[in-house]
Amino acid sequence: MKRRTFLSLFLLFAIGISFGQTTRAVVVGISDYEHPQMVDLDFAHLDAIAFANYLVSEEGRQLPKEQIVLLTASAATQAKILSAIQWLVEQSAPGDEAIFYFAGMSDRGRI
Known part of the structure; x- marks a missing residue:
């Protein structure tokens, strides 16, 4: 009986947390690097796009597109990534979910 009561309380608590929770995401994919010592990748940008698409899909998290910042290719600069992370932190409140x-x-090393 105690086990069932504990499980019921746990589920109620978990459901209560999910109400009012906002999820935001910053998704970054970099395949081509400017620095000559960094090896370019073939599919990193496509992985990021696929993950962002999953977040908005019915099968995924069903997030509104305005709650996702997607940075790939030339848009994935250091300044834009740091700005997106700052947006993620500033927009998030206690109980929200932030995905990077x-x-x-x-x-x-520093390149």
């Missing part, structure tokens, strides 16, 4: 998706390469 990055498809590309990384490097430990």
